[in-house]
Amino acid sequence: MENVLKSIINQFEIQSEFESFQELNSGHINDTFLIKTIQKPQYVLQKINNIVFKKAKKLIGNKIFVSNHLQQKLKYLPQKEIQQKVLCFVKAKDGTFFYEDANGNFWNASIFIEESVTFLKAENTQIAFEAGKITGEFLELTKDIDSAKITTILEDFHSVTVRYHQFKKALQHASEKKINQSKELIHFIEEHIEEMQEIDIAIQQNKLPLRVTHNDTKISNILFSKENKALCLIDTDTVMQGVLHFDYGDAIRTLCNTADEDEINTTKIGFNFEFFKSYTEGFFQTCKSATKQEINLLPISIKVLPFIMGMRFLTDYLNNDSYFKTTYQKHNLDRATNQFVFVKKITQQFFKIKEFIQAQ
CATH class of the missing domain: 3.90.1200.10 (Aminoglycoside phosphotransferase (APH), C-terminal lobe)
Structure with a gap:
C-alpha cells in the first residue's frame, strides 16, 4: 500500500518528499489517508468511491469550485490562516486537481490542517x-x-x-x-x-x-x-x-x-x-x-x-x-x-x- 500511495501522491505538486502514511477513518464511503512528508505541509489523499459517486470527476470539481470561492472570500487573511479555515486542494502535475489511476479511481489531495481535532459527539x-x-x-x-x-x-x-x-x-x-x-x-x-x-x-x-x-x-x-x-x-x-x-x-x-x-x-x-x-x-x-x-x-x-x-x-x-x-x-x-x-x-x-x- 505504501508504494501505491507514494506513487499517487507524487502525481500531485507536493512540496516535500513522501515519508509515511496513516489511514484516516473519519468517513464511511471514501478511502482517506494522511500523507506525512519530510517537511510541512502534510497532505490528505483521498480516493473517491466511484460505486457510490458515479460523477467522481465532477464531485472533485465541485470541491475545488467551493474551495476557491471561500479562499477568495477570506483573501484578507494571511495564507496560513486561510489554510486553517478552508480545505485547500493541491494541483496534479497535469494542471488538473485529480489523478485517475489505472483502475479508473479518482484521487484528490488537500493540505492537511495541522493541530486540528474532531469529535464523534458534542461534549458540551x-x-x-x-x-x-x-x-x-x-x-x-x-x-x-x-x-x-x-x-x-x-x-x-x-x-x-x-x-x-x-x-x-x-x-x-x-x-x-x-x-x-x-x-x-x-x-x-x-x-x-x-x-x-x-x-x-x-x-x-x-x-x-x-x-x-x-x-x-x-x-x-x-x-x-x-x-x-x-x-x-x-x-x-x-x-x-x-x-x-x-x-x-x-x-x-x-x-x-x-x-x-x-x-x-x-x-x-x-x-x-x-x-x-x-x-x-x-x-x-x-x-x-x-x-x-x-x-x-x-x-x-x-x-x-x-x-x-x-x-x-x-x-x-x-x-x-x-x-x-x-x-x-x-x-x-x-x-x-x-x-x-x-x-x-x-x-x-x-x-x-x-x-x-x-x-x-
Whole structure:
C-alpha cells in the first residue's frame, strides 16, 4: 500500500518528499489517508468511491469550485490562516486537481490542517455553539455562488417525496416476515408523511431560495482547534444545490440525539435541548442571510432529517441491506427505530423548539 500511495501522491505538486502514511477513518464511503512528508505541509489523499459517486470527476470539481470561492472570500487573511479555515486542494502535475489511476479511481489531495481535532459527539454546549457557527458561516460565505453551477452528485438526496417512493417500492418486494417485523415503523411513516413533505412542497413552489449546501453536517465533519474553536467544515463531497434546512436539520439530528445512531435501548434516546439552543445561537450568529420563510421552516427540518434517515434505514432493511453496512440481521431495523423514536422526542418539545428559533 505504501508504494501505491507514494506513487499517487507524487502525481500531485507536493512540496516535500513522501515519508509515511496513516489511514484516516473519519468517513464511511471514501478511502482517506494522511500523507506525512519530510517537511510541512502534510497532505490528505483521498480516493473517491466511484460505486457510490458515479460523477467522481465532477464531485472533485465541485470541491475545488467551493474551495476557491471561500479562499477568495477570506483573501484578507494571511495564507496560513486561510489554510486553517478552508480545505485547500493541491494541483496534479497535469494542471488538473485529480489523478485517475489505472483502475479508473479518482484521487484528490488537500493540505492537511495541522493541530486540528474532531469529535464523534458534542461534549458540551461550547462545541455545539461552535458547530452552529461554522455551519452558518459556510452557508453565508457561499450564498452568492450560483448554485446551478454546482453539479448535483446525488439526485434528490434529501427529498422526502423521493425517499418515500423508494420506501413504497421496497415494501412491494419485501418478504412478509420483514413487513410484519416493521409494522409499527411502516405505520409511523404513513402517519407522518404529509407533515414531513412540507419542505419539499416549499421548494417545489419556489418559496425557499436554493443555495449551495454541504449536505453532511455531522459533528465529525468539523475540524476544531485544541481550544475547541471550530476551524473548518470538511468532507465537501456532497456539496450540492439545496436549502439551508438540509444542513441545519442534519446537524441537529446528529448533535442532539442523546444516544448513538445504533442504540437499541430506546429509553436512552432523547433530544438534548441545551445543545439545540447552543447550536442555533451559533448558527444565527453567522448565517445572517436567512429569510423569514426559511426561518419559519427551520423547526420542521429538525423532524424531517431524522425522518428521512429512518425511512432510508427501513427501506434498506426491506431491500435486504443492499446499501448501508450492517453487522447483524436487524441492524437497519434498529437504526430506523432509533431515528423514529428521536422524531417522537423532538415532537414532545416542538413548541419550545419553534419558540426558541422564532426568538432569534
